[in-house]
Amino acid sequence: MNRRTALKHAIAATALSLCAASGPSSAAELSGPVNYVIPFGPGGESDISARFQQPFFKKMFDQDMVISYQPGGGGAVGWASLNGLEADGQTIMGINLPHIVIQPAQKEVGYTTEGINAFHFFHYTPDAIVVQADSPYMTLADLVADATENPGQVTLSGSGKATANHLAQIKFDKLAGVKTTYVPFKGTGAAVTALLGGQVKGAWGYTTVGAAQGEAVRMLAVAMQERHPLFPDVPTFIELGYDMVGGAYRGIALPDSAADDVVTMWSDMISQINADEEFRQQMLDNGFAMLDVDAAGMDAFMAERTEEYLSDAREAGLIE
Amino acid sequence: MEAGSFLAALTPLNLLLALAGVAAGTLIGSIPGLTATMAVAVLVPITFTMEPASALILLGAIYTGAIYGGAYAAILLNTPGTPSAIATTFDGYPMAQRGDGDLAVALACFASVTGGLVGALALLFLAPPLSRVALAFGPVEYFWLAIFGLSLIAALSSGALWKGLAGGAFGLILSSVGVAEVSADIRLTFGSQTMIGGFGVVGALIGLYCVPVLIDLVAVPERHLKIADEIDTMPIGRAARLVLGSKVNVLRSSVIGTLVGILPGAGGSVAGLVAYSEAKRNAGPEQRFGQGEPDGIIATESANNATVGGGFIPTLVLGIPGTPPDAVILGALLVQGVRTGPALFESGGGSIAYTFIYGLLIATVLMLPVGLLIGRYAYRSIVTIPKAMLVPGVAFMTVIGTFAIHNSVSDVTLMILLGVFGWVVGRFGFSASPIVLGLILGPIAEQGFVQGWIIGSAMEDLPGMFFGRPLSLAIIAFTLMSLCWPMVAARRQARATP
Numbered sequence A: 001m002n003r004r005t006a007l008k009h010a011i012a013a014t015a016l017s018l019c020a021a022s023g024p025s026s027a028a029e030l031s032g033p034v035n036y037v038i039p040f041g042p043g044g045e046s047d048i049s050a051r052f053q054q055p056f057f058k059k060m061f062d063q064d065m066v067i068s069y070q071p072g073g074g075g076a077v078g079w080a081s082l083n084g085l086e087a088d089g090q091t092i093m094g095i096n097l098p099h100i101v102i103q104p105a106q107k108e109v110g111y112t113t114e115g116i117n118a119f120h121f122f123h124y125t126p127d128a129i130v131v132q133a134d135s136p137y138m139t140l141a142d143l144v145a146d147a148t149e150n151p152g153q154v155t156l157s158g159s160g161k162a163t164a165n166h167l168a169q170i171k172f173d174k175l176a177g178v179k180t181t182y183v184p185f186k187g188t189g190a191a192v193t194a195l196l197g198g199q200v201k202g203a204w205g206y207t208t209v210g211a212a213q214g215e216a217v218r219m220l221a222v223a224m225q226e227r228h229p230l231f232p233d234v235p236t237f238i239e240l241g242y243d244m245v246g247g248a249y250r251g252i253a254l255p256d257s258a259a260d261d262v263v264t265m266w267s268d269m270i271s272q273i274n275a276d277e278e279f280r281q282q283m284l285d286n287g288f289a290m291l292d293v294d295a296a297g298m299d300a301f302m303a304e305r306t307e308e309y310l311s312d313a314r315e316a317g318l319i320e
Numbered sequence B: 001m002e003a004g005s006f007l008a009a010l011t012p013l014n015l016l017l018a019l020a021g022v023a024a025g026t027l028i029g030s031i032p033g034l035t036a037t038m039a040v041a042v043l044v045p046i047t048f049t050m051e052p053a054s055a056l057i058l059l060g061a062i063y064t065g066a067i068y069g070g071a072y073a074a075i076l077l078n079t080p081g082t083p084s085a086i087a088t089t090f091d092g093y094p095m096a097q098r099g100d101g102d103l104a105v106a107l108a109c110f111a112s113v114t115g116g117l118v119g120a121l122a123l124l125f126l127a128p129p130l131s132r133v134a135l136a137f138g139p140v141e142y143f144w145l146a147i148f149g150l151s152l153i154a155a156l157s158s159g160a161l162w163k164g165l166a167g168g169a170f171g172l173i174l175s176s177v178g179v180a181e182v183s184a185d186i187r188l189t190f191g192s193q194t195m196i197g198g199f200g201v202v203g204a205l206i207g208l209y210c211v212p213v214l215i216d217l218v219a220v221p222e223r224h225l226k227i228a229d230e231i232d233t234m235p236i237g238r239a240a241r242l243v244l245g246s247k248v249n250v251l252r253s254s255v256i257g258t259l260v261g262i263l264p265g266a267g268g269s270v271a272g273l274v275a276y277s278e279a280k281r282n283a284g285p286e287q288r289f290g291q292g293e294p295d296g297i298i299a300t301e302s303a304n305n306a307t308v309g310g311g312f313i314p315t316l317v318l319g320i321p322g323t324p325p326d327a328v329i330l331g332a333l334l335v336q337g338v339r340t341g342p343a344l345f346e347s348g349g350g351s352i353a354y355t356f357i358y359g360l361l362i363a364t365v366l367m368l369p370v371g372l373l374i375g376r377y378a379y380r381s382i383v384t385i386p387k388a389m390l391v392p393g394v395a396f397m398t399v400i401g402t403f404a405i406h407n408s409v410s411d412v413t414l415m416i417l418l419g420v421f422g423w424v425v426g427r428f429g430f431s432a433s434p435i436v437l438g439l440i441l442g443p444i445a446e447q448g449f450v451q452g453w454i455i456g457s458a459m460e461d462l463p464g465m466f467f468g469r470p471l472s473l474a475i476i477a478f479t480l481m482s483l484c485w486p487m488v489a490a491r492r493q494a495r496a497t498p
Helices: A003-021 A045-061 A073-082 A099-106 A140-149 A164-176 A188-196 A207-216 A260-275 A277-285 A295-316 B003-009 B012-030 B036-049 B052-077 B088-097 B101-136 B139-156 B161-175 B201-219 B236-244 B247-262 B268-281 B294-318 B324-335 B350-384 B387-406 B409-427 B432-458 B462-467 B470-496
Strands: A034-038 A065-069 A091-097 A117-132 A155-158 A181-184 A202-206 A217-222 A247-254 A289-293
Touching: A034 A045, A045 A065, A045 A091, A045 A117, A045 A207, A045 A247, A045 A260, A045 A277, A045 B036, A045 B324, A065 B036, A065 B324, A073 A091, A073 A099, A091 A099, A099 A295, A117 A140, A117 A164, A117 A188, A117 A207, A117 A260, A117 A295, A140 A217, A155 A164, A155 A188, A155 B432, A164 A181, A164 A202, A164 A247, A164 A295, A181 B432, A188 A202, A188 A207, A188 A217, A188 B101, A202 A207, A207 A217, A247 A260, A247 A289, A260 A277, A260 A289, A260 A295, A277 A289, A289 A295, B003 B052, B003 B350, B012 B036, B012 B052, B012 B350, B036 B052, B036 B324, B052 B088, B052 B101, B052 B294, B052 B324, B052 B350, B088 B101, B088 B294, B101 B236, B101 B247, B101 B294, B101 B350, B139 B161, B139 B268, B139 B432, B139 B462, B139 B470, B161 B432, B201 B387, B201 B409, B201 B432, B236 B294, B247 B268, B247 B294, B268 B294, B268 B432, B268 B470, B294 B324, B294 B350, B387 B409, B409 B432, B432 B462, B462 B470
Parallel strands: A034 A065, A034 A091, A155 A181, A155 A202
Antiparallel strands: A091 A247, A117 A202, A117 A217, A117 A247, A117 A289
């Protein structure tokens, strides 16, 4: 067989096998590696929590989970493209609350809250104000004092517009009666880089930032009912006189045209990973807080959250 | 820097991983549409069962091989295999067209290895101090860096200057389609769901570079590339002599590549562009940049491979990914429970980092024989394949490559549309590079500008924000220099020739 024929054979074989690989899958079964799209830049909580899920997924379901990024617009770029993706169950996308409730309520962003086919919310991260270790702000009171004296000049980075960070910044400004400036970045990773580089005076982040950066940062307060077990020295907003409890919830969604059995399959798979002791411990050790909302409980959960966030956002002046 | 780490890098397993990684990376990077990021992302799960150092060595080797492999398609098909190889098309393809494609591939190999070594050595000796550079770059610096990059497009346009600028402007418009960077506003989608994701860089790259080449291949009866008399031996000696004779170029380009690699979000394409422009600016009057000048390939290929080592600096020291493949590798490290940060470099935890760096150095050295070998076969196959097989083969791979990014047919449609458009405007003298570079740099410029504006207005010092920071001023100075240089050079030449 000369080279030409061999090459023709090789091309034909490749084409055939590719066709076979992309053929329709039988009822609710994974037909190959899955694509897990994160609508933010790398290094943030959405990325890190997905990375933690990756090896458990491989162990439990014997398939590779390939993580890719589609950042921009505080997540909007990814969510706007979600329902245009293949609905065969091989592609999933990370979703975040309150982002997916507030962004569409504010303006045309290319997707709607109802159009997001969420099937699981598996953790949340409480809000926290973080500053550099060598920042002049030793306590929250210092930051408030600076903001009162110099309205608008305290710059705080965050993971994007209409994200949990943004909502927290607006809420806190109202509670403290000050005016700070929110600078949106492409995800927590970029926001923390800006903080470490001194581009901004502080950052609205989460407890996970404190866990990840350790000695390089100082958390001034956390938005929880009680102090976080990992950070016993960091006061809660409530202790300091600000009635603020909240954070970002993270979950996963499929394109809205995905079949019901595909949705159930994925919901069960993620629930299984979420129930694993080792996985839970790893998440907790990194500053996350666990949550178990699966497809069955999704409608009720989303209804509750939507009402809560829309009223928060209205109060905050983010939407009419 | 203990001897123990060095020996650990030399274990048979790690050597095998370095070798296999470089070979696999080179092959993957050579296919337009399959980027280094994809190569690393797909192979990360394999590393979960490995030791952290071995996993890093494999991923690093794949990464550096892919950045080198991108040169093949750039030289032989005028299509960058990865965005890092965009600037390699400037002189690579002209060299291939006149029959020196094998020399170009060999040059790319030597340059990539040298650049990769410089970057890895910087990582080895200067990581902690150099990581401060990554932090010093704020939104405003990125804005000016993007403007600098756009000014280079203008300065490098070998045809009419206005055509390059128009191309760059068109690229900027393309980059604004879809959801806006910071504000999340929807722009220029005309209500279409297809357009919401905007124009992806890789799809545009394939479309604008490769489709016109394919169309021309079909339209013209001659062979694709001139075959040199002997294609069985690579002109290794000649390539080595050229590289040795260009020491200043190699070193300067590698340093540029390392520094650009340190800046998160900049990437190999920017590095290649800056290095190329500097090489052109410093070249003697007999230079033929843009028409097949070996120094052009030497500059771009050393710069883009230097970004590999450079990119690991902020990744390992700060936990901030220097380039997209670094983000994937960082994730793989996180899963292994490896904490990044200065602690990674101290003794104890230091052994992983140093074993990896030594492994990267070894992989880069191994890339020389591996790269030359693969390069020879790549050259032979592209040059001897009859067009009847080459065109469908390449077309097939470009469609698969574009589709594989987001599993989206609309990506493929946009790619083909852009490709036909690129072919049409190509007939009028507009080249693809300014458009693609505008597409890449647009979001960087916009994000930097908007964020800088927000911070500057908050501090009530906008002029100081944009024009008062030392790093920004340095970049602005380079920008002005690159814009004025063509005029200065032309005037000098006019004076020299009576």
